Amino acid sequence: MSSSVQQRTRSVFPPMERRVRQVWQVLHIVASVGWLGTILVALSLSVAGMLTDDFDRVNSLYTAMQVVASTFFLPGSALMLVSGVLLGLGTKWGLFKWWWVGVKFAIGLALFVAGSLNLRFAVYDAADAAAGLKPLAPGVELSLFGMLSVIATLCVFSALLSVLKPWGRINWRRPAGAPSVRREQIQEPTS
Secondary structure, eight states, rough: HHHHHHHHSSSSSSSOOOOHHHHHHHHHHHHHHHHHHHHHHHHHHHHHHHHOOHHHHHHHHHHHHHHHHHIIIIIHHHHHHHHHHHHHHHHTTTTTTTTHHHHHHHHHHHHHHHIIIIIIIHHHHHHHHTTSOOOOOHHHHHHHHHHHHOOOOOOHHHHHHHHHHOOOBOOOOOOOOOOOOOOOGSOOOOO
């Protein structure tokens, strides 16, 4: 490999030492699994709340979901995103060198925004409505169930990407849709 090609493919950030990388990997895995567990707990509480007619039970379920959301949504999604970004920047995979890493970054960013902002406030609204503090708008329970289901699916998909590592490397050298040209096809200028 020529030195110019090596310079282009070399990371801006120095690679992590083995032990540091392992610590961040464990942190990332624990944060991701914890985040998925938190979402599944909230999802199960949501389903139980949708299936009961007992006002006190609904109130208890949505109050429990609010405690889970206020305690774990923001720190879990933030730790998952930060540890993933640091691993992307400090390992051979890079943050935007491989398609699977880029897609995981996009999913992580979406989960952070959805989980820490939109979903958390939707849980708060549902808990307030279940407590009788404000009326429950039609479709809120189903909307909450849908959001939690999509987030859980994205978490599982992200885990699959980590294991399968599909799609190969991102080609930044030619525009998308441009035909690939082999070195043999390029005619040398005659002088």
